[in-house]
Amino acid sequence: xxxxxxxxxxxxxxxxxxxxxxxxxxxxxxxxxxxxxxxxxxxxxxxxxxxxxxxxxxxxxxxxxxxxxxxxxxxxxxxxxxxxxxxxxxxxxxxxxxxxxxxxxxxxxxxxxxxxxxxxxxxxxxxxxxxxxxxxxxxxxxxxxxxxxxxxxxxxxxxxxxxxxxxxxxxxxxxxxxxxxxxxxxxxxxxxxxxxxxxxxxxxxxxxxxxxxxxxxxxxxxxxxxxxxxxxxxxxxxxxxxxxxxxxxxxxxxxxxxxxxxxxxxxxxxxxxxxxxxxxxxxxxxxxxxxxxxxxxxxxxxxxxxxxxxxxxxxxxxxxxxx
Numbered sequence: 001x002x003x004x005x006x007x008x009x010x011x012x013x014x015x016x017x018x019x020x021x022x023x024x025x026x027x028x029x030x031x032x033x034x035x036x037x038x039x040x041x042x043x044x045x046x047x048x049x050x051x052x053x054x055x056x057x058x059x060x061x062x063x064x065x066x067x068x069x070x071x072x073x074x075x076x077x078x079x080x081x082x083x084x085x086x087x088x089x090x091x092x093x094x095x096x097x098x099x100x101x102x103x104x105x106x107x108x109x110x111x112x113x114x115x116x117x118x119x120x121x122x123x124x125x126x127x128x129x130x131x132x133x134x135x136x137x138x139x140x141x142x143x144x145x146x147x148x149x150x151x152x153x154x155x156x157x158x159x160x161x162x163x164x165x166x167x168x169x170x171x172x173x174x175x176x177x178x179x180x181x182x183x184x185x186x187x188x189x190x191x192x193x194x195x196x197x198x199x200x201x202x203x204x205x206x207x208x209x210x211x212x213x214x215x216x217x218x219x220x221x222x223x224x225x226x227x228x229x230x231x232x233x234x235x236x237x238x239x240x241x242x243x244x245x246x247x248x249x250x251x252x253x254x255x256x257x258x259x260x261x262x263x264x265x266x267x268x269x270x271x272x273x274x275x276x277x278x279x280x281x282x283x284x285x286x287x288x289x290x291x292x293x294x295x296x297x298x299x300x301x302x303x304x305x306x307x308x309x310x311x312x313x314x315x316x317x318x319x320x321x322x323x
Contacts, residue, residue, distance in 0.1 A: 178308070
């Protein structure tokens with residue numbers, strides 16, 4: 001009896017679980033796509049004429065690694081099978097792009113993000129005052145009711161029109177779409193990493209480990225990433241010190257010197273999700289992930305959003321070619 005209940009619960013989680021929600025801006029719904037997995041290539045990456053400033057980037061040297069997992073927790077995410085992938089050398093940002101750096105970009109270019117132009121972005125409900133939530137019941141995502149398509153939310157007003165990034169300049173920028181991330185990278189002579197590049201960087205030279213540092217969730221009984229503690233989505237005890245995002249330089253780096261490759265915010269990659277050029281792969285999980293629901297803060301894990309989507313747990317870091 002209990003076994004059947006457990007198996008049924010796993011089936012439900014596999015279909016619907018995604019702390020990132022995979023929301024589509026057009027439909028306000030969580031979407032699922034099951035098609036043949038594309039090969040991981042850089043066919044769509046722009047060849048850059050200038051690497052730009054590689055300060056705060058690390059060199060990932062040419063190598064072959066085992067990508068994916070043969071024991072995926074979410075088969076519909078196509079985490080497997082394990083395959084050997086060979087990559088040429090590239091640079092990757094040590095940190096997720098921060099509010100400070102995005103503000104610098106906007107100040108220099110006058111860029112307006114898609115969330116600003118659309119007038120809204122997806123916000124997790126616990127970031128909205130309980131007395132105010134009832135006003136937005138009609139804006140909840142259909143398959144994940146804890147997501148609200150909140151008017152007035154953007155990278156500079158991350159929790160509503162009356163909020164700001166003051167005091168969070170070193171936190172990752174959020175509410176940025178894939179299109180926004182591409183424009184930021186291009187301006188600084190960089191690009192988004194491919195999924196394979198992101199994953200080899202996450203693994204930090206380790207072979208088939210769950211996390212950037214190994215298989216243990218809390219080495220030395222300490223928190224090494226920003227994820228959900230408690231009962232999702234009702235109670236976050238914030239034992240790791242954070243209810244939402246953490247500073248981009250918080251928690252120990254992996255062996256490549258990269259910070260927050262697991263948890264904190266999902267990170268956009270260059271690659272299409274399966275055969276859909278309008279949906280892009282995201283990696284790394286976020287502060288909303290919990291093993292009981294969204295065990296996607298593993299290096300092999302993956303999810304997606306449409307490239308015009310944005311939310312309060314989705315950011316990015318840049319890569320650059322070695323000339």
